[in-house]
Amino acid sequence: MKLLKIIILILLVTGGVGYGIYYIGTNIASEKVMSVVTAELENSGQLDEIKQMVNNDPELKRFLEEGVNVDKSNLPFTTKEQATRVLIKKIGFKELQTIQSNAQKGMSNNEIQVLLNELEGKLTEEEIVALKVIAYQELFN
Numbered sequence: 001m002k003l004l005k006i007i008i009l010i011l012l013v014t015g016g017v018g019y020g021i022y023y024i025g026t027n028i029a030s031e032k033v034m035s036v037v038t039a040e041l042e043n044s045g046q047l048d049e050i051k052q053m054v055n056n057d058p059e060l061k062r063f064l065e066e067g068v069n070v071d072k073s074n075l076p077f078t079t080k081e082q083a084t085r086v087l088i089k090k091i092g093f094k095e096l097q098t099i100q101s102n103a104q105k106g107m108s109n110n111e112i113q114v115l116l117n118e119l120e121g122k123l124t125e126e127e128i129v130a131l132k133v134i135a136y137q138e139l140f141n
Helices: 002-044 047-058 057-067 080-090 093-105 109-122 124-141
Strands: none
Touching: 002 080, 002 124, 047 057, 047 124, 057 124, 080 093, 080 124, 093 109, 109 124
16 A cells, blocks of 8 residues: 555656646746847847738738737736747647748748648637737737
């Protein structure tokens, strides 16, 4: 009986440590990704290009503006870091790197629509709305 208690205790501690490492790891990764992407966009002037592209594409602008008048208390996340953590969990780090690489090279409106459709398939409606809110805040505030 004592051996069983020790084994259960070891399993609980190992599980707790594993969960802690996973949670802290995704936090560190999401913060690193956001800092790198934000710095690159600001330093390269691509942020202005993105704003221009959104302003020139009425469909994309309308898509983002859907997040303007949303009750933020019901959203699953409200910060860039939280959004990045969810995206890493649901889409994967490698896929996000591929998306970032494609965005840096330049994407056509068609490619953007395909990407948005893929994301809509992997995320819940609430997560998409939360991303729209964050994107709108970042681009137009």
